[in-house]
Amino acid sequence: MIRMLLRVLGHRYAGPVRRTVALMTATAVVEGLSYALLVPVLRELFGSTPSDARPWLIAFGAAVAVYAALRYVSDLSGFRVGTTLLHGMYHRLGDHLARLPIGWYGAGRVGEVSVLASSGVLQAMSVIAHLLAPSISACVTPLTIVAVILAFNWQMGLAALAAVPLVAAVQLWTGRLTAATDAERAEHDQQAAGRVVEYLRAQPVLRAGGRSAERFQTLDDSLREVQRASRRTVLSTLPGVLGLTLTVQAAFTALLVLGAHLALGGDIGAAEVLAILVLAARCADPLLSLSDIGGQLHGARSELGRLDKVLRTEPLPEPGEPVRPSRHDLEFDAVTFRHGDRTVIDGVSLTVPQGRRLAVVGPSGAGKSTLLQLIARFYDVDGGAVRVGGVDVRDVDSAVLMEQIAIVFQDVYLFEGTIEENVRLGRPDADDAEVRAAATAARLDEVVERLPAGWATEVGEGGALLSGGERQRVSIARALLKDAPIVLLDEVTSALDPVNEAAVHDGIERLMAGRTVVMVAHRMRTVRRADRIAFLDGGRIAHEGDHEELLRSSARYADYWNISQTPV
Incomplete structure (x- = not known):
């Protein structure tokens, strides 16, 4: 005992x-x-x-x-x-x-x-x-x-x-x-x-x-x-x-x-x-x-x-001699990932040059969000390699890797505390001017101005006292304040009303400017500005190209696009 x-x-x-x-x-x-x-x-x-x-x-x-x-x-x-x-x-x-x-x-x-x-x-x-x-x-x-x-x-x-x-x-x-x-x-x-x-x-x-x-x-x-x-x-x-x-x-x-x-x-x-x-x-x-x-x-x-x-239970192993990436391009090299008995990602190869944008689209369960998680090393791949700046993410210290990445999820979790405290999680040592600038870029300042307590407004457990759109603006302001060179976006506007969606889009555009971006989206109009689009199906890349190219060469992508343009 x-x-x-x-x-x-x-x-x-x-x-x-x-x-x-x-x-x-x-x-x-x-x-x-x-x-x-x-x-x-x-x-x-x-x-x-x-x-x-x-x-x-x-x-x-x-x-x-x-x-x-x-x-x-x-x-x-x-x-x-x-x-x-x-x-x-x-x-x-x-x-x-x-x-x-x-x-x-x-x-x-x-x-x-x-x-x-x-x-x-x-x-x-x-x-x-x-x-x-x-x-x-x-x-x-x-x-x-x-x-x-x-x-x-x-x-x-x-x-x-x-x-x-x-x-x-x-x-x-x-x-x-x-x-x-x-x-x-x-x-x-x-x-x-x-x-x-x-x-x-x-x-x-x-x-x-x-x-x-x-x-x-x-x-x-x-x-x-x-x-x-x-x-x-x-x-x-x-x-x-x-x-x-x-x-x-x-x-x-x-x-x-x-x-x-x-x-x-x-x-x-x-x-x-x-x-x-x-x-x-x-x-x-x-x-x-x-x-x-x-x-x-x-x-x-x-x-x-x-x-x-x-x-x-063993955590993911840390490298004995960690390497710090000097660039911010991304690469999937024949990546395979299994979850239990199911192969989620099957031999995917993709590249995202530094400062460019990749959009990943496809049906639910195709493995889109898993690709983002592999970049952030939430999991280790079962085959192939995920590289940042030419360096395998397994050879990068976890803290250093997360310094390079800002993530905005669809389901935003805010810690119990004030709006300002949640924004500062992006970079705790930021001064007030930097926090206010990030909030303005994310259009969070509009939310703060109409709340009686302003920046001192309590968000509640998980952010329950704010709306979905308000939580997303906090999340984007947090990512802007972090100022990481790589941005991962996971369905950030899929459940927002038109007003909040427009505000979040403005914040997202500012967040993506000049950064390497991988975005997952169901709403097809959010991917038109991507430099490259990958259509993922069953864990594999079914089609790849820019928007116009895929409209001509991929009937499935065209169907997705046409359905998204049909008024409800």
Whole structure:
């Protein structure tokens, strides 16, 4: 458990964790040894001169005081280390998620990551703060007491020692029983979290269909599965709890019978038997708590395993000797890319000279947006190469590559904050004049002027407080402020009203000026000014040329163009 915890956290935390474990172990040993003083205390109390017990009582009180001080220090150390580990774990998980390829974030990942980042991390990191001390105490203190019993009477000590493998076997058996149900419950938790997100995102569709008052069947089904899995998890722990209780009670009964037999035979005094039985009873409490602690530890271990699996997912490799492109032309050289079992891009070869514009058109699912993502190295190609300035993107440092590229997506995501803060994401060190100039070029200034709070207007989570056209203007202003030499545009006007579309087009024209551009568009009139047009179909280049050339040579392109010109 500790080994996995250190692997998940990294070796920088090994020292504090090991010191805390050593301190908690020493505390548990002192607790067990302090109970050993009960034997001479009770022996003297039940002897001929009870007053002789006074020194032993003082020693027992001192031992308990030492234990209390150690317990305070060890618990405080556990809380402090646990808080540090929690902070470090969130940072490590966040940094790692930011480096994973976009392709990793497939179906179901939203639920998995949301559960991991919330309850998963808290449960895993609670081991140090809340579970480690009681679990060590539940194991070490009884073993120490058994050693004490052995020192006072070897027969009863061996009888107590015989219970140790039985308790260990019950715990292992319980762990195996709950392992499968824990994994099942975690899977259903992730699915339910994903369904909740889906339900929230589907509100516009549900309400448009007049179904806002209805229950969301898929979400209900997921929640019912979570309930069933939780019930199975609880039921799977019952045999272990009952088995542990019976084992502990049977061991105590055996000690009682053996102690009575030895006392009646004169092999041991009644006071010693009573003291040993008191010690055995003291063993029972931490042993019985093992069922509860063991279940929590097993759940935490399962979460650690899931965290470990995510952290072991390899990000895209960084070049050992990165090369910085000196030019800004683009090239697809026999590029092949597969997503699962499906070939999305199949042997595509294209060139975009520096400062020129390439438009990519074609039916939905043809792989148009994937081409943009390969340029930005959201994925690595399975065959061929994508080059920027003649350099394979895999040989360019990721940070350097992203410095060269500005991306404007169809679905704009804005971070919760003000309009100005979202624009400044393009270049945080830009001065006010540069921010205002970018806003003017994107025609965002028109939006800012009509809002009561102006630049300080809060956009809400994801930009929910702004319209689609307003979000696009923020996105274009952000890209203009970045001033990258390569611009990637993905369906930026496909869902805008005419007024916003005209404003966004103005901003896009300013953004594209003098830059290398690859644009994906469904609205064919946006591609007329491209220097080159590639018609993509089934992951392959079906036709390529300028607008007029394709109208003459490609019936499919001509059909697309004619349909786009037909009034609705």
